[in-house]
Amino acid sequence: xxxxxxxxRGVSTALGxxxxxxxxxxxxxxxxxxxTDYVGGQxxxxxxxxxxxxxxxxxxxxxxxxxxxxxxxxxxxVVRSDAPARVIGRPYTIHVxxxxxxxxxxxxxxxxxxxVTRTVHTDRDVKNTTITGGDIVITTEGAASxxxxxxxxx
Numbered sequence: 001x002x003x004x005x006x007x008x009r010g011v012s013t014a015l016g017x018x019x020x021x022x023x024x025x026x027x028x029x030x031x032x033x034x035x036t037d038y039v040g041g042q043x044x045x046x047x048x049x050x051x052x053x054x055x056x057x058x059x060x061x062x063x064x065x066x067x068x069x070x071x072x073x074x075x076x077x078v079v080r081s082d083a084p085a086r087v088i089g090r091p092y093t094i095h096v097x098x099x100x101x102x103x104x105x106x107x108x109x110x111x112x113x114x115x116v117t118r119t120v121h122t123d124r125d126v127k128n129t130t131i132t133g134g135d136i137v138i139t140t141e142g143a144a145s146x147x148x149x150x151x152x153x154x
Contacts, residue, residue: 043088047114050087051107055118057081058094058105058136058150065138065148066122078139080153085134092133096150098126107133124148 061081069077085091087109095106103126107116124140126148135153140146 044112044114047088047090047109047112048116050084051092051109051114051116052118054083054087054092054133055105055107055116058083059103059118059120061136061138062103062105062122062126062148062150063120065140066124069124069140069146069148072140076140077148078137081136081138083133083136085132087133093130094133094136094150095130096126097128098122101125122148126150 058081061079065077065079068079090109090111092107092109095104095108097104097106101121101123103120103122105118105120107118108114124146127150129150131150131152137151137153139149139151
């Protein structure tokens with residue numbers, strides 16, 4: 001009969017246990033990295049989706065204000081546009097500018113790489129402005145002005 005020499009069996013148990021822990025740690029780390037990337041992508045998609053809705057609502061309200069200003073007796077128009085102050089818990093900024101009768105509404109969510117741009121054709125120029133998210137008022141400058149203004153409804 002062969003006789004066992006030394007403590008080879010004790011080493012193999014400890015080594016097996018250590019290798020099992022190392023493999024489990026690698027699997028859990030890989031899983032956490034994959035889930036973090038997936039959740040981050042889902043968050044950006046959710047922010048983009050909400051900004052698209054806010055942008056579409058704002059350009060629709062701009063078009064409405066533009067049409068109303070064309071038929072108003074004294075040229076004074078006030079259109080309120082309801083918008084959330086934050087999208088998916090993040091503040092955002094609205095940039096409005098007009099170039100050759102085309103109004104560009106650009107929404108930028110802070111701390112993300114999400115930018116949404118919407119356009120609308122208007123008969124009146126829209127004053128260039130930058131405001132933070134939240135309720136918005138679209139108004140004319142008065143009877144003598146053809147321009148629309150977009151301001152925060154604070």
